[in-house]
Amino acid sequence: MTKCTTSTTSFPRCKGRQVSASFDGGEITSDGGALLLRQLGREWGLTRTIARRPSPVARRPSPVARRRDDTRASRRCQHRAETMLRQRAFGLALGYEDLNDHHALRRDIALQTAVDTDSVLASQSTLCRFEQQASRQWAVAIQEEIVEQFIRSFRRPPKKRLILDFDATDDPVHGEQLGRHFSGFYDGYCFLPLYVFCGQQLLVSYLRPVYRDAAYHAGAILALLVRRLRQAWPEVKVVFRGDSGFCRPMILNWCERHGVEYIVGLATNSRLEKLSLDIRYESAIRWEAERTKQRHFGRIHYAAHSWKRPRRKVVVKAETSHRGFNTRYVVTNLHGSPQWLYDHRYCPRGDMENRIKEQQWLFSDRTSWHDWWPNQYRLLLAGLAYRLLERLLERLRRVYLKRTAYATAQVTTLRLKLLKIGGVVIRNTRRVRLMLSSHYPDQDLFLKLVKKLVPG
Known part of the structure; x- marks a missing residue:
């Protein structure tokens, strides 16, 4: 049955005004800065390279050419290995340590756009099965x-x-x-x-x-x-x-x-x-x-x-x-x-x-799997998230953070200041538009960074 109304919660009045809250704001994200991770991921190409399968015709691929072996039947899989790898790495960078967090995150349009898809992302159970394949x-x-x-x-x-x-x-x-x-x-x-x-x-x-x-x-x-x-x-x-x-x-x-x-x-x-x-x-x-x-x-x-x-x-x-x-x-x-x-x-x-x-x-100590190699995989996922944020910090320090309060910023500061941005998301057949908060304090820094990362 379709739910046509939402519950409204009332709070004490403020300066004579009635104060209420309800969950009817539409598609709103708290991770507007995830698009920065998307641009870095595309430029860097790390997840794409790792997720690539080894060539079936190469008998003994070189160590550099060897890639992660995805044993799933590709025709029956809804979510590609590269997409799930990005989903987990970006999630850690954004501060989401548990697979359970992706029960709600999988429907976040900002995160979907960051991992280059327009469909619902992998659920926690799918990600769980995927990590258990680690070797x-x-x-x-x-x-x-x-x-x-x-x-x-x-x-x-x-x-x-x-x-x-x-x-x-x-x-x-x-x-x-x-x-x-x-x-x-x-x-x-x-x-x-x-x-x-x-x-x-x-x-x-x-x-x-x-x-x-x-x-x-x-x-x-x-x-x-x-x-x-x-x-x-x-x-x-x-x-x-x-x-x-x-x-x-x-x-x-x-x-x-x-x-x-x-x-x-x-x-x-x-x-x-x-x-x-x-x-x-x-x-x-x-x-x-x-x-x-x-x-x-x-x-x-x-x-x-x-x-x-x-x-x-x-x-x-x-x-x-x-x-x-x-x-x-x-x-x-x-x-x-x-x-x-x-x-x-x-x-x-x-x-x-x-x-x-x-x-x-970045939750490298979240080694709660029973088996050894999935725990090693989680340690490396935290490393991938760190490499993304470190690369972003490197770009900032090189040009924009000299003589600023962020000159010696750590990854947690970067996450809070540049990635955790609230905004309304609108997606249709022609565009994805993020209307970020007008009161976001680091708008100039964000725009300069986007101009640096996005060519043209």
Whole structure:
């Protein structure tokens, strides 16, 4: 039976006026900025490339040509793989973490237009079945394409060193997921995903069990990345950077054999404390004399039992303040003074913590599937959403955000300010029109960005 009337809710009067509300406003969206994601997706082509099937005539396609294998019967499918991939990635970018959210979102005309369709989008059950197909081939295809997009983002070979930041973080789980284990360090059941960033660009998000070492598979991933980057740019200089969890002799030896520079944290032990005693003593003496925070740097020769030979460039930072002693050790093969290496080469890795937080704000920790590969797929979906928003931020910072409040904006700020825009949507056979809010505060920035993204 057709419902011809809507219920109206009344509120207390305001300045003598009657106040009421009802759900009869028509097609209204709260995600008017989704069209920006559409333009970036079309320009970038990531979802289209990942969703492409491998050629049936190619016996052994190259790793770059290999794509996600969609096992569904295409003639019986209403929703294409590319459309569903966009729907999920755009949904995460817009702040919708659950598949249940798509029960209502599938009818949002703004989101339908963003994913390039004029029909109802996939339901939560369809998306659920689609994600359950995830396999190792899906993960490899997405990871490879993210790296290829990173390479294509450079118009010419990079002149500066490419610093690859490696770090791991905990991903708590609350069910009986395959691969979950209890971690005494994190005091809970979790996974231990590995992230690799180059500046603000994501290269790898790799799901791992927590019972493995923090550097598990890090050496293999580093080797694959360096090989691919050198295929694209033979003269490129690559720097491996990580905390003490990645200070493994196998990785350091590989870097030295293959001409890769590194700067890695070194865990404190009694031998290091003995070798650095003079540096720490000088810092303490200055503190007693001046009662101001003291930072002293030096270099020592050190060799762990698992190292084949001593390494001369072990940087020592000895800090003394009213809080006590704070001594750090870093092993490197880079050239420069100890203080410069520590402050300008090692310390900037701390910014990677912000990048990992942004991954979590895009729901990378929503690994609630029972099976392993669907959880890896969700981790990568968050990575795709981050790449879209990061690319949008890159465009903005390059031209429009200099000397503005958004110059150091994070993805959550971008989502709130540029994507969550209310408006009325009208769609007919000739056009789709979004009438955005007249009181939207960043209209000039939005229009400039559209002019930059849309050619002509």
